[in-house]
Amino acid sequence: MLKDKHILLGITGSIAAYKAAVLCRLLKTAGADVRVVMTPLAKQFITPLTMATLSKNPILVDFFDPENGAWNSHVALGEWADCYLIAPATANTLAKMAHGVADNLLLTTYLSSRAPVVVAPAMDLDMYAHAATQANLDTLRCTGVQVVEPGDGELASGLSGKGRMADPAEIVAFAERLLAEKKKTLCGKRFVVTAGATIEAIDPVRYISNHSSGKMGYAIAGELAARGAEVTLVTGRTALPTPAGVTRCDVLSAEEMYRAATAAFDRADGAVMCAAVADYTPETCADRKLKKGDGELTIRLRRTKDIAAELGSRKGGRVLVGFALETDDEEAHAREKLRRKHFDFVVLNSLRDAGAGFRGDTNKVTFVSESGNEPLPLLAKREVAARIADKIETLINE
Template sequence: MAIRGKQVLLGVCGSIAAYKSAHLTRLLVKAGAEVQVVMTPDATNFIAPLTLATLSGKPVLVDYFDPASGEWNNHVHLALAADAVVVAPASANTLAKFAQGLCDNLLCAIYLSAKSPVFVAPAMDLDMWQHGATQANMARLKSFGNHIIPPNDGPLASGLSGTGRLAEPEQIVGALVVHFSDPKPLAGKRALVTAGPTHEAIDPVRYISNHSSGKMGYAIATELASLGADVVLVSGPTNLPVPDGTKIVPVTTAAEMLNACLTEFDKADITVMSAAVADFTSKSVADRKIKKGNEEHQFAIELVKTTDILAVLGERKSKRQILIGFALETDDGLASAKEKLRRKNLDFIVLNSMQDEGAGFAGDSNKITIIDRNHVAEEFDLKPKSEVAADICTRIISLISR
């Protein structure tokens, strides 16, 4: 099995679902993993450390050190030795500590020191799970690149029924098996994706923007991560959840997006620039809300061009890097996209349709044409954006495989 010989650090938190950690430990050992269990102090109230020590074949760690012997449980060494850190069950309390970087027990210290993938399997009552604070913490953990194994629906310890049950041990082991299975086609590659609009301020309450929802870029980031890439998503303002396995860098303005891209670009093997960056920004921004006034009059805003981020990256691009741009045209789309492809040193360009029903910014589907360096165009049917992302990533893989 894919996890045979892997070093798995299993974190167990204070939750009634901790009883399932015994079965999870047994399944991991049966699959050939080496399991080191670390419990929070509260977890010992729900299941005895002796049980998990017997099943794992290793002493269970709870505290930083043994007060009797002075022996220190080195959280850094424990973190670095792990091929994966799995926290199951992960309580609302521990999730909050992870999200905020609090470090008052051994498990939290290991989490903050971990270099290996972290898998978090939450367990709590449905109201706790649905609370805005918990959901904000989950979004933050996703933005750190943690893998979330979502809770199941069903009867809960409170007597209520709903989402909050710890994923079954078989599901948790399955997530590890998938992660450690044969290398994915983009394993070891770093990807930079931009998504969403930018907002260019006019005054403290108004801005210039566009209708981009960010859905296409988020779908591409999701697909790249599923193919094994290490993904950084530079996102303008959206209401979308952070894709699993990605690190998000939130920005607002075109200038902020430029700076974020310049920070990440040289490390990237693949860059997909799907954001709808504003072409113009206000030359000056009022420090107070601009009043309409009592009489009818015209009002003019002086605009200046923003920096063409794609052109800047095209100039910096090395031979090992793949750079992809998007073109949204209303007239002479194919000709304009080919010119943009040449001028900005792209490996291929994705021409978006604004003419077809069901395609465009806000919807869940899109219709594209991919144009390569030789100006060969491949037109695709209208598809869900997740499938469009798969088509784009297939073309990326074919370039890498050459």
């Protein structure tokens, strides 16, 4: 899948830079044309000679060649690349990328690149877990940068934890999936995807909601659209960019989501109910901020409309997929949803599984259907979305 692709490999100053040699060789073996740009500090960990030998191209470090004044154009590099792969990516480089700092050739090329950008973080576990690093990664994801999650294991510091750069073979596979031309297997099909959390107002200031970030639903909408489907994404409030090729409908409350989802379903071939919709909403919303008093405050709640159940009652021969996030008796609750709401299958995850649940970029799910359970390992949410789309295609083609 990488044959004749132009891969720009960025290397930063990490002990994991030695893995860049293996990564470069694997990219070349896959048929890619590889050019390498290094930060000055990266030369302390792996030599330009090594990378030039493996890539069969000169290595770029500085803005110009001090011997002859030849300019290494970051603009030309950005235009040349089909994918800009930065591995390893240090905490320092990630921070600079997130904030638009351009003090070396690698970073100016990042700001000039129109190609997909992939980073493979590598650092000590506390650096990776630090709130600043995580905020920088979130900022980069929101601008479209893809992140190959680091692995767990022994680190250069002697500690053990999450921070090891992903295996080079895993990074190559990631790049292959990113650059693979999606087959338009769902061309002509229409889907509704719900995502994110609803907001149920108590007064003009306060509301009831939950921790859903919308990442899973957005990944599903993007995957279906990439396969040629016409997708309407009915979304609660999120900070996520709209996936390419997706029609977005923003809502706030469960009632607004009900109206938008049911209307869109009338002309759809299926729906994926991924949103975290409030089961209850205040009976009344105060028209001004409720002030703190001396006593307790009681807020009466009423049930919201069950969007999935409503679509299930209208389902006919269409595909309907549900989600269940549980904390106990997971399978029993998922099977009850499967039956009551007429889902074709339920995507079940548990808050007891590490790496699953709200806000993260990974998920660990089980597909629950009448034919049995299909557990998946811990995967990136985009990969979970691809597996869900695969199963939807199977159902459509039956």
